Amino acid sequence: MPQPTSCPPSPPGPEAPPGRPRQGRERILRAIREAAIAEFSRHGYRGASTQAIAERAGLTKPQLHYYIRSKEALYEELLQEVLNGWANAFTLDAGSNDPRTVLASYVRKKLDYALDNPGLSRIFTSEVLGGGPHLGRYWPLAVASTQEKVDLIDRWIAEGRMRPLDARMLLMQIWAMTQHYADYEAQVQVMLGLAPGEPIAREPIARQITTFVLLGCGLAPD
Incomplete structure (x- = not known):
């Protein structure tokens, strides 16, 4: 993952760290x-x-x-890190004719990324709740990326591979369900009866969200 960007080369001040390996x-x-x-x-x-x-x-x-x-x-570097992570990890196979497999994989990758990077997920959520002042450059790219996914889902619907629905809302519902377990970690810990710091078991969560999504799309879960 990207690291914080260093300053342009310049002689360190009196309190700057000495040269290090x-x-x-x-x-x-x-x-x-x-x-x-x-x-x-x-x-x-x-x-x-x-x-x-x-x-x-x-x-x-x-x-x-x-x-x-x-x-x-x-801050913007960390914000861009999570946006790049989503863009790189959460693509849909545009050539696939199997919405069940593609959507199940999408749900799992999205959940894994949120639980593996809960701090980054909460940074993004906090930014959105604050009105997204640092996201101006991101929104056009996000809209374009989402539209590609919407077009694919709409094609599956037109071909009769899944039931008619609003593809954009489907994607937003997947985002909400998967990010919930990272963004509301304190609530999740209490509601699941977990001890402080105890890991959240993601397999049951992944299965249930995937089942909800597939059934909502008129697809039978595996």
């Missing part, structure tokens, strides 16, 4: 990324501070700014 630098960038995900996912863009990110990463604030251009640049 590449492995050490990569470790620091990973720590910054993890700290930023934790802070932004909990507090949103406005509520998170570079001071808190630096402390969580084990750095001073001047050291943090040696590795990043700004709070906004770090």
Whole structure:
């Protein structure tokens, strides 16, 4: 996955870290990324501070700014990471005539990505809840990507491979169901009777969401 972008080459200030081997630098960038995900996912863009990110990463604030251009640049990089992850992982096979297999795979990949990257998922959700001020460049690409999926589902419907429905709403319902388990993790833990930090068993969730989706499309689950 992408790492936080470093500043343009320049001599470090008096509090900047001394020269380090590449492995050490990569470790620091990973720590910054993890700290930023934790802070932004909990507090949103406005509520998170570079001071808190630096402390969580084990750095001073001047050291943090040696590795990043700004709070906004770090936030937008993480936001773009989740958008790229979705774009790359959640494609539909346009040449397939088997909606059952394609939709089941789509549901599973979407759920796995959300549960494997809960912090990134919550960053995106928080951004949308705030009106999406950093998503202006993303929306045209998202609409175009979604339209490709809608066109494929509409073709399946026209060919009689699944029942008539609103393909765009179907996709949004899949997004809502799969992201729920990451975005509302605290509620999910309580409702499933899990101990704090106990992993969420994803197999039953994947089976149930897949069954809902396929039956809603007029397709018999495997």
